Amino acid sequence: QVQLVESGGGLVQAGGSLRLSCATSGRTFSSYAMGWFRQAPGKEREFVAAISWSGGNTYYADAVKGRFTISRAIARNTVYLQMNSLKPEDTAVYYCAAGLRALVTMNIDEYAYWGQGTQVTVSS
Numbered sequence: 001q002v003q004l005v006e007s008g009g010g011l012v013q014a015g016g017s018l019r020l021s022c023a024t025s026g027r028t029f030s031s032y033a034m035g036w037f038r039q040a041p042g043k044e045r046e047f048v049a050a051i052s053w054s055g056g057n058t059y060y061a062d063a064v065k066g067r068f069t070i071s072r073a074i075a076r077n078t079v080y081l082q083m084n085s086l087k088p089e090d091t092a093v094y095y096c097a098a099g100l101r102a103l104v105t106m107n108i109d110e111y112a113y114w115g116q117g118t119q120v121t122v123s124s
Contacts, residue, residue: 002026002113004096009118012086016122020081022096022115033099034079035111036070038092038120045095047106049081059104064090086122093117 008020020036035050049070050059058070069082079096097111 004098004113004115006096006115006118009094009120011121011123014086014088014122014124016086017084018120020094020118022079024077024098033102033104034072035097036081037095037097040092045108050104052102052104057104059106088122088124090120091122092120094120
């Protein structure tokens, strides 16, 4: 059974930082892309960042480029999202997702497995 478990969310003031983690289990995720998405109340789930599991290629949404960094620890089967200079508009539930193939993409349909989400709240 494939499992993705996020952690690291919380409440932070604007300008602060958080690091989210996504621990994976149940299958070998080598050669598959991993991504982070977020969903704010009343809005659709949106792409945040993605990384190729083995190659280290990364891709970011314009809204987070230069502030967020996605990385992975292959030996730990874990993906991270370092979030700096947080803004109130970053407030959302953040989801980790595993893709079906190596393609690093913002297309939500390319991701088949999802975690339960972790809440990030940025106060002004």
